Amino acid sequence: MKKELEATIWSWGEEFEDVGKNCEKYISKRWDENIKECGVWILARERNEGIIYNVVLFVSDPKNISDLAQRLFYATLFQGNTKIDFVLARLSDSISASRISCHDSMETVERELKKLGEKVIEKFSGDPKIRQMMIGREVVFIPEIDLLCELESQLTNKIVVEVIHDFFPHIRDLLDSLTSRLIKEGLAKRVLGYKLEGGVNDLKVEDTEVRGKKVFVWLTRTRKVTD
Amino acid sequence: MGSGSRIKQYGGRFSQGEQTREEREEEAFNIIKVLGEYEVRESEGGGYELLKGGEAVGTFSEARVEMERVVLKLGRGMNLEVSEKGVREILSPKKAELCGLIASDGGIYIGGKKKIYEVYFDSKDEELAGVFSSLIEEVYSKISRDHTYSQETREGEKIYHKPRVYSKGIAYDLEDLGIKGPEPFEFHPPSDHLDDEGKRAYLKGFFSGDGNISKSWGEYWFRVYSTCREGLDELREMFIDLGFHPSDIHVKYREPKREICMILVFLKKSI
Numbered sequence: 107m108k109k110e111l112e113a114t115i116w117s118w119g120e121e122f123e124d125v126g127k128n129c130e131k132y133i134s135k136r137w138d139e140n141i142k143e144c145g146v147w148i149l150a151r152e153r154n155e156g157i158i159y160n161v162v163l164f165v166s167d168p169k170n171i172s173d174l175a176q177r178l179f180y181a182t183l184f185q186g187n188t189k190i191d192f193v194l195a196r197l198s199d200s201i202s203a204s205r206i207s208c209h210d211s212m213e214t215v216e217r218e219l220k221k222l223g224e225k226v227i228e229k230f231s232g233d234p235k236i237r238q239m240m241i242g243r244e245v246v247f248i249p250e251i252d253l254l255c256e257l258e259s260q261l262t263n264k265i266v267v268e269v270i271h272d273f274f275p276h277i278r279d280l281l282d283s284l285t286s287r288l289i290k291e292g293l294a295k296r297v298l299g300y301k302l303e304g305g306v307n308d309l310k311v312e313d314t315e316v317r318g319k320k321v322f323v324w325l326t327r328t329r330k331v332t333d
Numbered sequence: 334m335g336s337g338s339r340i341k342q343y344g345g346r347f348s349q350g351e352q353t354r355e356e357r358e359e360e361a362f363n364i365i366k367v368l369g370e371y372e373v374r375e376s377e378g379g380g381y382e383l384l385k386g387g388e389a390v391g392t393f394s395e396a397r398v399e400m401e402r403v404v405l406k407l408g409r410g411m412n413l414e415v416s417e418k419g420v421r422e423i424l425s426p427k428k429a430e431l432c433g434l435i436a437s438d439g440g441i442y443i444g445g446k447k448k449i450y451e452v453y454f455d456s457k458d459e460e461l462a463g464v465f466s467s468l469i470e471e472v473y474s475k476i477s478r479d480h481t482y483s484q485e486t487r488e489g490e491k492i493y494h495k496p497r498v499y500s501k502g503i504a505y506d507l508e509d510l511g512i513k514g515p516e517p518f519e520f521h522p523p524s525d526h527l528d529d530e531g532k533r534a535y536l537k538g539f540f541s542g543d544g545n546i547s548k549s550w551g552e553y554w555f556r557v558y559s560t561c562r563e564g565l566d567e568l569r570e571m572f573i574d575l576g577f578h579p580s581d582i583h584v585k586y587r588e589p590k591r592e593i594c595m596i597l598v599f600l601k602k603s604i
Contacts, residue, residue: 117517191593315580315597320552
């Protein structure tokens with residue numbers, strides 16, 4: 107039976123250097139012979155553009171986890187104007203990292219996004235409520251974009267970055283800068299690829315706003331991260 | 334709130350000089366405002382007196398007279414608002430801004446074996462850390478300790494500013510307003526103690542930490558983020574009270590027991 111244990115090992119307001127210590131305490135208390143992997147999740151926000159992202163590293167050797175957690179924390183903390191909300195440790199009796207695989211290039215992602223935009227217009231323009239609001243107005247569909255990036259690492263099973271925002275250039279800029287930092291800090295070796303999460307059928311209308319001659323329609327993913 | 338004894342308490346705390354009641358009765362007063370059962374009068378010798386049903390309930394050093402209310406200065410960044418509705422204790426704009434800053438990037442810590450009373454603010458932005466320190470000084474006349482946290486990275490030294498103030502009085506004063514906690518990310522605006530000016534100041538403080546303005550889709554938008562949905566709901570109400578039209582709460586990230594939410598506010602004018 108799949109077993110997963112989880113704890114918040116740090117949250118905003120605690121001392122920065124406590125990430126490793128708290129992680130160490132948790133690992134020493136909960137790690138047993140059935141545990142195959144620990145995922146350290148950093149939930150963060152880049153505040154200048156309001157980008158939500160998380161950085162996850164998966165490790166199977168309990169000896170290295172706290173040090174890596176602390177290093178990953180610093181690498182993320184000093185990324186642009188980042189605020190870290192939580193750091194979580196998840197212990198699993200299976201290798202979760204193997205379930206995540208990102209092979210696309212950034213160019214492929216951009217092409218997929220373009221197609222997604224077309225499908226969004228096709229699907230949601232037919233929505234009776236939106237059709238009503240569209241009369242005499244320009245509609246701006248704003249789909250939430252969820253992009254994963256996988257990094258190869260010699261120290262961990264893998265590192266995965268997930269970025270959520272509605273403006274692709276901001277996502278790309280953040281990923282470029284963050285992955286370069288992770289490589290520079292020696293946590294990752296190279297970017298393996300990207301993966302766009304979800305399709306048009308995973309989107310639903312979250313909110314609408316009529317402003318003069320424009321209608322803004324926010325589309326959110328029906329399935330959020332861990333669903 | 335609003336009872337005579339509570340006001341007397343403020344009056345007692347902030348009465349000017351050592352005058353006895355008899356001595357004050359000999360002074361000449363000018364009535365400056367009558368609001369329901371309350372009357373505010375100014376002494377020719379300086380200072381203001383608040384009366385309820387003709388009975389003096391407090392004396393104050395400063396007063397601001399407006400069309401529909403009088404704002405009397407208390408201490409520690411608090412004011413007493415007197416209006417037709419009665420009296421209520423409100424935060425000065427400086428204290429409201431301080432509360433907004435603490436709600437976003439700060440906190441109040443009371444605890445530990447040696448009992449620590451700490452009010453803190455963490456920011457990469459030196460200027461913002463300076464704003465926190467100067468607000469602490471203006472509201473509480475206390476100098477904060479300006480700690481910095483530096484970390485050597487392969488890109489050089491990175492600094493985080495962490496001003497802190499250690500004071501039992503300040504920690505409890507802010508704690509009593511219920512602005513932060515008990516969960517580290519939890520916040521609640523002290524809406525019952527904020528007038529419109531206070532609401533604007535609170536939002537300014539909160540926005541400095543957890544907000545951003547950006548131009549997307551040809552329009553300017555004001556975004557506020559939080560992991561505390563309840564607090565964000567209360568902020569949304571404040572925006573509405575001030576005449577803005579905030580969006581619904583958008584959930585940007587969700588996990589069991591954790592979510593990051595956002596509200597958007599459309600800005601009509603170009604910035």
